[in-house]
Amino acid sequence: MVLITRKIEFSASHLYHNPNFSAEENRRVFGKCNNPHGHGHNYTLEVTVAGEPDPVTGMVLDLKELKEILEREVMQRMDHRHLNYEVPELAGQIPTCENIAQVLWRLLDPKITRGRLHHVRLYESPDLFADCYRNGAAAAGKQ
């Protein structure tokens, strides 16, 4: 099995606020991420697909195809958007790295038909990121 990874960057704004919390609780739990007018990040997304290279083309999947999937599913949906207000898949969720990464996984997984989605890593900053794997994929990946 071979893993191939493509990286993209998008910029978006967000804020953390739970309407079931009091103002004080929101402040205590989320700190400055609760500032009412939001703030933004340059997100970096790494998408890893696992598979066997096609014997004819030598490719797990055509990177151009993956690039188009990422453009359509991620860039058009999230780049230069407000994640709380403009991304329906995140409605009702706190747009943390953990939640965005899961949304991205669920958007990408059914679209990747050559090879299999193996790993999604979303960086909110160089020092903070979330990873998504299929449960049990690590053991499979070791075979």
Added chain:
Amino acid sequence: MSSALKVELGRRYRFSASHRLHTAHLSKEENNRVFGKCSNPYGHGHNYVLEVSLSGDVDPATGMIANLADLDAFVTDHVLEDFDHKSLNEDIPAFRDRVPTTENVCIEIFRRLKSFPKARLERIRVAETGKNSFEYAGDNPEGNRP
């Protein structure tokens, strides 16, 4: 947590420390042969990058596996306060009788962080320089992911 997906939170920290790779179990010549310039008597330093990976349920109320304020405070108290701007050989008791290679630094930091109460410690990675890094997942068979 959804049973289909495993989610991890990763956080990076930085500390700068000095060390000397040298063991009393080897002769001077052997130390020089094995450790090279890393065995120079007064030690040298690195800017280390520590990467901590946690797993757990994503709390629907907060969207978080663990609150970063809790994690940052724990890592600061248990690792950074002791390691940053210190001599690993002189200031960290674990390295009095163990060579402070980054392999051993990984094992010591993992031991210190394993008791983080808010999530499961999956693995840590320590980069000694931009060119080499080391990972340790304790006895967690799922911890070393590709």
